[in-house]
Amino acid sequence: MLKKIIKSYDYTLIVPIFLLCLLGLIMVYSSSMVIASSPKFGDPAFFYERQKISLIVGTLAFIVAMIFPYKIYASSKVLLAIVFGSIGMLLLVFGFGHSANNAQSWLNLGARGIQPSEFTKLSVIIYLAAVYSKKQSYINRFKEAVLPPILFTMTICIFVAIQPDFGTAFIIGLIAIFIILCSGMNMKTIMKLVLLVLITAAILLPVIMIKSDEIFSDERMGRFAGFLDPFGEEEDHGHQLVNSYISLGAGGLTGLGLGKSIQKTGYLPEAHTDFIMAIIAEELGLIGVIFVLICLTFIVLRGFQIARKCSDPFGSLLAIGISSMVAIQTFINLGGLTGLIPITGVTLPFISYGGSSLLVLLLSMGILLNVSMFTNYHANYSNKEQKPQKQNIHQFTRKHASFK
Template identity: 35%
Template sequence: MKIDKRHLLNYSILIPYLILSVVGLIIVYSTTSANQIQRGANPFRPVISQSAFWIVSLAAIFIIYRMRLSFLRSSQVVMGAIWVEIILLIASRFFPTVNGAHGWITFGGLSLQPAEYLKLVIIWFLAHKFARIQGDIRTYDYQALTKGHFLPHHFNDWRVVSVLLLGLVASLPDLGNATIIGLEIIIMITVSGIGFRWFSVALTGLVAGAGALLGTIAIFGVDVVSNIPGIGYVAKRFSAFFNPFEDVTNAGHQLANSYYAMSNGGWLGLGLGNSIEKNGYLPEAHTDFAFSIVIEELGLIGASLILAILFFLILRIIVVGIRARNTFNSMMALGIAGMLLIQTFVNVGGISGLIPATGVTFPFLSQGGSSLLIISIGIAFVLNIDANEKREILREEIERTAFDAEKE
């Protein structure tokens, strides 16, 4: 019996996605219109561009939802996506820098950020790889992931591919996306089925590395560390993390004005469109620090409501991953939930001074078509996975009912 997937759509995921997307369009207009007016440009241009990406995103959701999961699990399709990412990341080096990084490929009025798409592609790749060796993981634990070799023996080894892609992003340099992708890799290793102690080891190493960098800057000073090639800009961001008001006109300018924005907002906010900081005071108010403007305009209560909807969406995706009986489906859903959770934590942590700012956008609310499109594709994967899991359960129940009827 054929069961149409249209009747299995998970509205507890789709509706929060739609709400956040619409709210995001409103916030994009609010955070960009003032600057557009000051430049004498069309104030609706950024939101029109974002709306165009959202329409493409809705079309992508429809197409991916109708696809067979067997096609999405195909080795040729997954490795094809990996090779496309490698080519695009290398090609981006030959385009002009944006905010000091080479992460963008531009075609006329359109732009593409390969690192954004890698956030989902790396989850897809690792879910595919780890799902194929579940029997070995249950027997040999972490050794199944390394095939018993400390160093990889071929290019297709997940460690080689992961390090290569992570290195390409870091070399742009794109610290924010490299951090998110690195954390995603740790999450995928954790949900692969290996012992939990390995997650503790990875987390300890990550915290120790960040602590060592902070300690080095604290001991030798940002002026010394900033002269080291390749990490100078990182040192400045860590310096602002210590005390943004010591260098409020340079390294600490963004974080200090982010504090001002959140302080201005209070509990209820200044009102939608009434932000002070977006009028030339807070750089990147439409991207990295969009949530600071949300707090300033909608207050802590309004911002908390948006966070609640986003966390509800993430929670529903986690539920899909936990309930999934297919290993690939489970890891894919959990990885996508992890992607959204990490990006939210890194952004909110950066704008509030909880962690050093890394230039990561806030999901849905920050201007950026690539970010919105990749989140939408991730949502499409989850909706497809959930529908297929439900269909398999319904099919088994129908077959069981038919079998019981025949016995009677």
């Protein structure tokens, strides 16, 4: 049985995941070595070493999640622990968190920090997948099936947005929409949900207008100004986007060479986090960009394929949620550095510097691999193992019929 389980793992999915992680580790070192050499950090490998530790811990989490049966996450006790753990961590941020990039979204754990909102993404995916899979028999009953999970998701999004981390709150909301659309609800129920969202938005509009000075701060409005007219705001809010364009265009087909980026020397802020793809384009060229995009696209499409093949509603919705998380985060990151959407501070999956993000992504991929393993195992071996049993029953029946 163990041999059959090992054969059932999707190794074609494991390869691009760790190719991206290794490339990300190399590019974190390359893109951060200049800023890491400054007196503030004092070590060219400062960010590289921290990312390497995150990758090791994330790999261990990946292996455990890959082996651990995913159905246990849907049990009542585990689900309650996930729900209250997520809310508890977000509340701890308000009391004991520290600020980074104008958002109080971090908790210090000794020398390292974690970002609870990153873990909340996976928590929401598990919760929504578990709840909607259990309510399949009455999925269109609005009050009993649809509304409670939505209220939980909205609460999480509000807590994250208050930090403020609008980018992560937006991602969580979009992931929830993907899971809801694939949960089996009919169009009538979905339209009720849309109406509820519109009514909620209308109720919140006066609050938004009262708090407009806080919500629409100069910093946030500056991001929109930089997005709409980056070259007109080149000396201020458009500085990052303009230098991203320069970096994207400088590499050509093959790039300037690994480690030879000019923009990372102080022209492009956040080169090792939100704008690491621009450095990849500059140093590795179009070839490097295409390689990253192919790997990410393969992971997302493979995840949706796993969801389609999985006969278990919980496993299928888990795969949809995890795949949509990678797809949404990739789109928002690349959209920001190319000027398609305003910059939101979202990292590029598996590539950008960020321990919490990498750990959650690898943990999520481990869960996805486990869903895939069970799906492949049941498709390839369960039916075959049942056939001899059926044959033996028929033989037993015929044998005893002959005595009559």
